[in-house]
Amino acid sequence: MMLQYLIILLDETATSYCHYGNLRKEARLMPLEVLRDGIRFAMKENLTIQFVYPDHDLPQAYREAVESIDHGKILPSGQACPEADVVVFNGMEEMNGFAFRPGVSYVLRVSKAELFACHEKVAAVMGRVDRLNVVLTDVETFTEEDFGAYEKVLEAWVEKMEGGYLSGRTPQLNVLTDRMMLDKMNNCGAGETNVTLAPDGKFYVCPAFYQDGDGYAIGDLPEGLDIRNPQLYRLDHAPLCRHCDAYQCKRCVWLNRKTTREVNTPGHEQCVIAHLERNASRALLNRMRSYGSFLPGQREIEEIDYLDPFEVTLIPQHYYKIFFLST
Ligand code: SF4
Structure with a gap:
């Protein structure tokens, strides 16, 4: 895999569209020169740019610079415009009364508490969008009880999606439908297929490494990229993940670092959540197949009896040793 995308944060307060929160609360645009140099x-x-927008308008000179190159736009819901590729809701309330548009990917950033309390809202929105990505903002806090609650939420969504498909609607819900279409890993790719340019003119593995306040730069515009140990961001150097078939898992390197202090070693919570989603995808796929041929070219999702690859002997013993010796 090689670098394909450059994510550009247009402002200190550019919206988060993933697990991390943006701790930077003071609006300050990326200097125009930095933006122009980033585009160059x-x-x-030969990278495709994704611009990440803040919750305020951009000056004309910025809009012109952005439009000078092919790109994707990621916007917070308050700034949603007809050209948006991705629109982000920070919490379910922002979805109330929203005018959804076809062809747009929507992201819902949500805490487990809000999700467990109001998951029917997501089910209702599924009837009105082509694609929704649900992103949990507190993965690292999940307990055994939360895993059970999340499993129930997924079951409820499987029923809803089944009903939708039977009436001819085939929206995508990342946590249920992505795995059904995949036969190999399709992870986030931070530090491998994409890197981020922040308003300070430096590159970061992903926006979280800048906006969460505890990251490190991997180069700057004058000197170019300087990724130490680039292999650590690759699947073939992730001992657990490379044997895993939760292909839809983000394999979030920021979460890995936060929970295990190593970018290539996932924490228990990320793995269990990804496996609950994998198993719910399997249930949905099997239910759809009971009505006829559904995704005929696609292989079965096999039944498995574990939720965290770290806990099964399918992982060769020496990985256990490497893990234990390095912690
Ligand atoms: S579920 Fe765990 S082991 Fe599997 S890809 Fe995700 S982080 Fe890696």
Whole structure:
């Protein structure tokens, strides 16, 4: 895999669209020169740009710079415009009364408490969107009880999706439908297929490494990228993940670092959540197949009896040793 995307944070307060929260609360645009240099860098390296917007309007000169190159737009729901590729809701309330549009990917950032209390709202929205990505904002806090609650939420969504498919609607819900279409890993790719340019003119593995306040830079615009140990971001150097078939898992390297202090070693919570989703995808796929041929080219999702690959002997013993010796 090689670098394909450059994510550009247009402002200190550019919206989060993933697990991390943005701790930077003071609006300050990326300097215009940095934006222009970033665009030049992407052109030279043949990278596709995704611009991440803040919750305020951009000055005309910025809009012109953005429109000078092919790109994708990630916007908070308050700034949603007809050209948006991805629109982010921070919490379910922002979805109330929203005018959803076809062809747009929507992201719902939600805490477990809100999700467990109001998951029917997500089910209702599924009837009105082409794609919704549900992203949990507190994965690392999940307890055994929370895993059980999340499993029930997924079961309820499986029923809802089944009903939708039978009436001819085939929306995508990342946690249920992505795995059904995959036969190999499709992870986030931070530090491998994409890197982020922040308003300070430096590169980061992903926005979380800048906006969560505890990250490190991997180069800057004048000197270019300087990723130490780049292999650590690759699947073939992730001892647990490379044997795993929760292909839809984000394999979030920021969460890994937060929970295990190593970017290539996942924490228990990320793995169990990804496996609950994998198993719910299996249930949905099997239910759809009972009505006829559904995704005929697609292989079965096999039944498995574990939720965390770390706990099964399917992982060769020496990985256990490496893990234990390094912690
Ligand atoms: S479920 Fe765990 S082992 Fe599997 S890809 Fe995700 S983080 Fe890696």
